[in-house]
Amino acid sequence: xKRLLRSIDDIIAAAWQxxxxxxxxxxxxxxxxxxxxxxxxxxxHTPRYGWLNDIPDxxxxxxxxxxxxxxxxxxxxxxxxxxxxxxxxxLFCVTVGIKARLTGIASALLNFVxxxxxxxxxxIDHSFTPWLALLVLSFSNWGTRYAVLPDKQSTSSTHSNCxxxxxxxxxxxxxxxxxxxxxxxxxxxxxxxxxxxxxxxxYFSLGRDEMLAPLVLKIDPRFFEIADYTxxxxxxxxxxxxxxxxxxxxxWLILACAFHLANTLLLNISFHFQxxxxxxxxxxxxxxxxxxxxxxxxKRAAIPTFxxxxxxxxxxxxxxxxxxxxxxxxxxxxxxxxxPSPRLIxxxxxxxxxxxxxxxxxxxxxxxxxxxA
Amino acid sequence: MKHLxxxxxxxxxxxxxxxxxxxxxxxxxxxxxxxxxxxxxVDINDTDLTYSRVALVGFDKDxxxxxxxxxRAFLKPIPTQYLTYLAKNEFGLEAxxxxxxxxxxxxxxxxxxxxxxxxxxxxxxxxxxxxxxxIEQNCSGERFIIRxxxxxxxxxxxxxxxxxxxxxxxxxxx
Numbered sequence: 001x002k003r004l005l006r007s008i009d010d011i012i013a014a015a016w017q018x019x020x021x022x023x024x025x026x027x028x029x030x031x032x033x034x035x036x037x038x039x040x041x042x043x044x045h046t047p048r049y050g051w052l053n054d055i056p057d058x059x060x061x062x063x064x065x066x067x068x069x070x071x072x073x074x075x076x077x078x079x080x081x082x083x084x085x086x087x088x089x090x091l092f093c094v095t096v097g098i099k100a101r102l103t104g105i106a107s108a109l110l111n112f113v114x115x116x117x118x119x120x121x122x123x124i125d126h127s128f129t130p131w132l133a134l135l136v137l138s139f140s141n142w143g144t145r146y147a148v149l150p151d152k153q154s155t156s157s158t159h160s161n162c163x164x165x166x167x168x169x170x171x172x173x174x175x176x177x178x179x180x181x182x183x184x185x186x187x188x189x190x191x192x193x194x195x196x197x198x199x200x201x202x203y204f205s206l207g208r209d210e211m212l213a214p215l216v217l218k219i220d221p222r223f224f225e226i227a228d229y230t231x232x233x234x235x236x237x238x239x240x241x242x243x244x245x246x247x248x249x250x251x252w253l254i255l256a257c258a259f260h261l262a263n264t265l266l267l268n269i270s271f272h273f274q275x276x277x278x279x280x281x282x283x284x285x286x287x288x289x290x291x292x293x294x295x296x297x298x299k300r301a302a303i304p305t306f307x308x309x310x311x312x313x314x315x316x317x318x319x320x321x322x323x324x325x326x327x328x329x330x331x332x333x334x335x336x337x338x339x340p341s342p343r344l345i346x347x348x349x350x351x352x353x354x355x356x357x358x359x360x361x362x363x364x365x366x367x368x369x370x371x372x373a
Numbered sequence: 374m375k376h377l378x379x380x381x382x383x384x385x386x387x388x389x390x391x392x393x394x395x396x397x398x399x400x401x402x403x404x405x406x407x408x409x410x411x412x413x414x415v416d417i418n419d420t421d422l423t424y425s426r427v428a429l430v431g432f433d434k435d436x437x438x439x440x441x442x443x444x445r446a447f448l449k450p451i452p453t454q455y456l457t458y459l460a461k462n463e464f465g466l467e468a469x470x471x472x473x474x475x476x477x478x479x480x481x482x483x484x485x486x487x488x489x490x491x492x493x494x495x496x497x498x499x500x501x502x503x504x505x506x507x508i509e510q511n512c513s514g515e516r517f518i519i520r521x522x523x524x525x526x527x528x529x530x531x532x533x534x535x536x537x538x539x540x541x542x543x544x545x546x547x
Binding site: 005006008009010012013016050051052053055056057058059060061063064065066068072073112115116119121122123124125126128132165168169172173174176177178179180181183184185187190191192193194196197198200201203204205217221222325 | 393410418454499531
């Protein structure tokens with residue numbers, strides 16, 4: 001029995017080592033991604049909690065299995081206001097690298113606490129990927145480079161474990177979406193369709209008729225049977241891609257970005273913030289490090305200017321939130337006029353760029369983390 | 374055995390919340406690493422599609438004629454995506470707040486979970502909040518209707534073929 005358990009332990013150790021190797025990102029690359037991550041959050045996805053003020057407690061209906069069950073109503077206004085103002089400040093610290101580990105963990109935990117109350121209207125939303133990435137990557141060395149107040153270096157094992165865990169969590173999340181879909185969508189019956197169920201409801205009932213959505217109506221509905229099977233296969237097979245090789249993992253990421261691009265264009269469901277989970281594995285900046293170092297060396301004002309600009313965007317959030325719930329800077333500036341909404345256009349560009357970068361990363365040599373090298 | 378132990382712990386961390394959701398969707402924990410499946414299907418031979426909608430209907434303050442309320446303004450600052458769920462709980466005013474948990478795949482009998490009941494003071498506050506929302510939309514602050522209707526549309530032309538009221542509940546605010 002002991003020998004059997006030891007063999008299983010060895011198999012798991014070998015598999016985990018492969019996952020670590022396949023998902024490895026250097027501290028330099030992850031630190032540059034941290035800046036992208038923070039900027040993306042500050043410009044387009046800064047959470048707004050202020051609206052939770054003054055909601056009658058009779059509406060408080062928390063999920064049965066959640067922290068919310070221990071509370072008797074929505075949090076006091078002062079807590080909401082502090083959280084609403086603290087969040088952009090914490091994200092500013094993450095972006096410029098002011099103790100990014102501590103501030104990243106605080107930011108993610110604060111969001112999980114406040115969203116417990118937000119999801120106490122009877123519905124749980126599933127937009128947790130960026131926060132999960134923030135929480136997990138905060139334990140890595142992403143705050144040790146390109147940082148105003150760098151973090152203490154973690155061991156290389158801890159660093160690589162973070163990326164392996166993040167990748168595992170993401171493919172598991174996709175797996176949960178695919179498992180039940182498989183039961184219903186993989187029916188080998190051309191007369192029923194799952195993709196079109198999403199499409200028709202969105203197009204006719206929710207006004208999701210922008211971008212390439214009108215094209216769907218011109219295509220033979222039977223064609224979309226392929227979409228049903230493709231979605232299920234993609235969602236269920238993440239683990240295989242993850243464990244096989246670094247290249248296969250990148251290939252799955254390309255499929256993920258293509259999946260989201262198709263959803264944005266055809267279903268007008270963008271989930272653009274998912275890029276904050278995939279991005280760290282896609283965006284490779286290795287060839288830029290020397291150029292960035294040379295630029296910083298030659299332009300002494302570059303860092304103070306950059307920090308000031310990020311601080312300014314955080315300050316705008318804080319200022320807005322003093323007497324209003326606040327806005328998302330980028331989408332707040334681009335108001336919806338005629339034509340497709342800016343959110344969908346930006347999301348399409350983001351997913352397209354991600355695909356291009358992910359394809360480019362396929363051509364890079366596999367990176368080895370120090371334990372394996 | 375370090376790796377085996379870690380594997381079991383991570384599997385439990387990921388798998389147990391998902392298992393809870395699978396056996397009883399109402400038990401979906403938060404936070405948990407779970408994505409929604411959205412596994413509904415349509416029959417593509419049907420040239421029509423039926424979907425349900427929740428509408429809020431007030432009564433014009435002058436004529437007392439029915440008037441469809443604008444959900445975004447009525448719920449503000451709560452996002453409209455929560456309308457269906459708020460309507461299900463009758464905006465916290467439903468008499469029975471208990472939740473019955475039906476289990477799938479398991480032969481457990483349904484269990485009733487006692488939800489927190491709002492106090493009389495909270496109910497009064499809620500009614501006042503709703504009254505103000507109705508008055509903002511030039512409606513009488515005495516009552517409004519939560520109306521569930523089924524709309525059938527043609528998937529070829531997009532035109533509405535049929536709209537019928539499925540159920541309605543009048544919420545009195547006096």
